[in-house]
Structure formats: C-alpha cells, structure tokens
Amino acid sequence: MTSRIILAATLALGTAGAALADVKVNTPGASVDTPAGPVDINVDVGSSMKPTEAWIGRAVYSSDGKNVGEVAAISGDSVYVDVGGFxxxxxxxxxxxxxxxxxxxxxxxxxxxxxxxxxxxxxxxxEKN
Structure with missing residues (x-):
C-alpha cells in the first residue's frame, strides 16, 4: 500500500498537472522512474521471477550496456541466448x-x-531452432 502511495505522489509531481493513467505495480522488485516524460519500468529479477516464453526473441544486454544477443529458448529457470554472429x-x-x-x-x-x-x-x- 505504501509503495502505491509513493508511486502516485511521484507520478503527480513528475507530470505537473498532466492527465494521469491508473498505474498499479504488483511485481515484487519493480521500480518506476518518473521523469517528466514516459515512465520506465525496471523489474529486478532476483530469484523469484521465472523466465517465460514471452521472453523469446527479446534482446539481451550485458551489465556494461552491450547488446550480446537474444533469447532463443526457455528451459525451466534457465534461458538459452544466441550470442555473437551476424x-x-x-x-x-x-x-x-x-x-x-x-x-x-x-x-x-x-x-x-x-x-x-x-x-x-x-x-x-x-539444438538450435
């Protein structure tokens, strides 16, 4: 409940009177950065989030900001990533x-x-698809 109040206050301050959408964050580890522009939602995966088939095809970036490949497949709690190449x-x-x-x-x-x-x-x- 407290996080929703803080989120609402942050959105109200960041938009300075613009129309607000109803935003709910129900994901553990989620944080919302609200500059004057669009809202970016970053979800800290931790050990509680399970990879899903919806991740397939999504770009994969390293901690130093480099695009290293894309998600090719999911297997339980593991992710297969195709790395390198052209x-x-x-x-x-x-x-x-x-x-x-x-x-x-x-x-x-x-x-x-x-x-x-x-x-x-x-x-x-x-085996690759």
Whole structure:
C-alpha cells in the first residue's frame, strides 16, 4: 500500500498537472522512474521471477550496456541466448540460469555479466531452432 502511495505522489509531481493513467505495480522488485516524460519500468529479477516464453526473441544486454544477443529458448529457470554472429551466422547458444539475470524490461533482458564474460561462456549442446 505504501509503495502505491509513493508511486502516485511521484507520478503527480513528475507530470505537473498532466492527465494521469491508473498505474498499479504488483511485481515484487519493480521500480518506476518518473521523469517528466514516459515512465520506465525496471523489474529486478532476483530469484523469484521465472523466465517465460514471452521472453523469446527479446534482446539481451550485458551489465556494461552491450547488446550480446537474444533469447532463443526457455528451459525451466534457465534461458538459452544466441550470442555473437551476424544475421544468425556464427552465433553460439549459451545457457544462463536465473542468477545471471539482472532486470527484465519490455524491450530487453539485462544480465549481471559483462560482454566479455558472456562471450567466454561455453556453447551449449542444445539444438538450435
């Protein structure tokens, strides 16, 4: 309840009288940054969020802000990511567990690993689609 009050106050201050949408944040670990422009929602994955099929195709970024690939498949609490290559040629598939994930956003998954750490992971034997 307190987080909803703080969110409402932050939205009211950030929009300075503009029309407000009804925003509810019911995800543990979610934070809302409200500058004068659009609202960005960042969800801290932690150990409570399970990867879903909706993540497939989503861009994957390293902790140092580099686009390292995209989600190729989900297996339980793990995510298969196609890394490197160009237009599907020369890429390798790596397996990341839930502990490697930092945040989930509508357009990307952010990892707790740097680009160099991701590229040094061994390829998995998982068959590519």
């Amino acid at each position: 237009l599907g040629i020369g890429e390798s598939r790596v397996l990341l567990d839930n502990g490697n994930l930092e945040a989930v956003q509508p357009d990307r998954i952010t990892l707790k690993m740097t680009e160099a750490e991701v590229k040094s992971l061994p390829p998995t034997s998982a």
